[in-house]
Amino acid sequence: MNAVEVNHISKRFLKEKSNVDALKDISxxxxxxxxxxxxxxxxAGKTTLFRILTTLMLANSGNASVDGLDVVNDFKEIRKRxxxxxxxxxxxxxxxxxxNLSFFATLFNTTxxxxxHLIKDIYIQIERFKDRKAGALSGGMKQKLALSCALIHKPSVLFLDEPTTGVDAVSRKEFxxxxxxxxxxxxxxxVSTPYMDEAGLCDRVALIQEGRILQIDTPKGIExxxxxxxxxxxSDNMYQLMIxxxxxxxxxxxxxxxQHHHVVFKAGTDVAAIERKLLERNHHQLEARLIAPNIEDCFMELMTTTAHESH
Amino acid sequence: MRSLLILLEKEFRQVFRNSAILRMIFMMPAVQLLVMPLAADYEVKNVKIVVVDYDHSPYSRKLVNKITSTAYFTLVDYTDSYNKALTLVEKDQADLVLQIPSAFEKQIVREDKSTLFLAINAINGTKANLGSAYLRSIIADFNQEIRLDWVQFPRMNPQPVIAISSINWFNPLMNYRFFMVPGILVILVTLVGAFLSALNIVKEKEVGTIEQINVTPIRKYQFILGKLIPFWVLGLVILSIGLLLSRLVYGILPAGSFLTIYIYAAIYLLAVLGLGLLVSTFANTQQQAMLLSFFMMIVFILLGGLYTSIDSMPEWAQWFTKINPVAYFIEVMRMVVLKGSTLHDIRFHILATFGFAVILNGLAVWNYRKRS
Incomplete structure (x- = not known):
């Protein structure tokens, strides 16, 4: 049994008299x-998907289960877990x-x-501010508190919606x-995130755009x-180089x-010839290197190809 | 049960931490009860009068003296030009013009009758009505007096006279405050019950905390009870402060029992809390909730019999007051405070209010969807 199973979930919103498809047949x-x-x-529909999985919203079609429990019929049990x-x-x-922490602990019937032990590593960092109002905490501290509150009842599945948005680079890494x-x-x-550099930190990732999943694989697999x-x-004139x-x-x-441009050439292109052309156009300190693609390159590639397909 | 307790604890903590709400809870009754009854007074005083005297006789002066010696009238000008007097009315510096014709005294003495002319600024209808009524009674009095100087009435009146003397039940001195203060107290309790509870629930939506609450195993009824109970308590606290203030400041001691008031108020609060809850299910921001409650409160207050008597409203408005909880409480307060009504006397009010409580809360629960 998988922790989360999503089968053909679709969600449509009525906005200003026209339908917006937030999720299109996601599995x-x-x-x-x-x-x-x-x-x-x-x-892309990340939050909508989370809200469906956490029983806050109903999908228009399809079904999903969390921890083996159906998100529609067993929502009470899911909320405990x-x-x-x-x-x-x-x-x-x-x-x-x-x-805040003891409030949420009590709501879940725990202390x-x-x-x-679950939250110790996180909570210890904010413990010295334990009498401070949550509203007066910094962004990173707020995230840690929110994570502690989400963890206090030892959930079997944890949903984190963009936990690192608006958090500084160091705190993101810590997180x-x-x-x-x-x-x-x-x-x-x-966990959902708009930052592609965080994709490599996951075991597996799903690339999602406009309510559709473009690809699911391990970060390595996607690359x-x-x-x-x-x-x-x-080169010395990066903007002109791109043009x-x-x-x-x-x-x-x-x-x-x-600091660079990532370029893909059509098959059979003579890159050396391109470089010569660029030198003729007064580009200095030109450098061109073959590199291994990272996940962002893959995503950009997938985005452009699916955009072409759908238009 | 434990969840409900922690919800209540949290709610009270938040209320006591919010200095704005606290100030409102304690300052609002104080200010409203101290200022409003003094200002909202139906008795018309200081009616500004201009006398246009074409006669300048001892009689005309006697009449003017009689008018100005009462507290009701202030003499703005004593002139001999009607146009000048009318200009004062136009500038809103005068409410009444009394014109005394030339040969006023002569006519009375010789012909046994004379005519006075009254012009009334009717922009403020109440003032115009009452002012002219006062003036008429003063003139009638004056008429009586001067006639006594001339005519010797027979010992027995030739015509049978019916003398009317009246007694004011329940408020013998017609103390206006005895009538207003209980009504204002109702408004205060309603404000706390409907306004604050609606704002509080909508705040959870606006800030997003309801999202976090909704993924916990908390049940719908627990969440709602956790919201309603604190404001139910606060409403009763406001009522107590108000009753204490009206005792200390205005010396109002209910003729009926406090228990009757509290029992009714307890049920009434259930109804207005239901109203607040219903508002909160429609509104997504505190601003919307505020405007919606404000609109409803205005209608409820204006059609609640606080300022204008329900009996003199047109029929459709009277029907509306039947579905206005505020009207019921105002009536109950006046009945208990002034008349000393018992629970038995207000049993239909209790029943109706309980009905509102059931309907409003039912609608709110039906409309509050934990899952969208």
């Missing part, structure tokens, strides 16, 4: 004890850290002491380390599916990536 499984990532841009951390900070800002530790406590974690050679290019590259017929795609 996937999350194995027990897995750290599963839902990666996709804003508006899952932990949910919404994307928006949803704890009581006018209650203190300690009060802080009983499950302290993912915490998730890794939680995995050892036999908690299945489903391996990128079959074309990927070039990393740079020039996109102007060439041989270039299939080119987009900026940090």
């Amino acid at each position: 996937f499984d999350v194995k027990r004890g897995e750290l599963f990532g839902l990666i996709g841009p804003d508006g 899952v932990g949910y951390m919404p994307g928006k900070f949803s704890l009581y800002q006018d209650l203190s850290v300690q009060e 802080i002491e009983q499950n302290y 993912w380390e915490l998730l890794r530790q939680l995995q050892q406590q036999e908690i299945t974690i489903v 391996q599916k990128f079959e074309q050679p990927l070039w990393q290019m740079a 020039d590259l996109r102007g060439f017929d041989e270039v299939k795609s080119c987009y900026p990536f940090g």
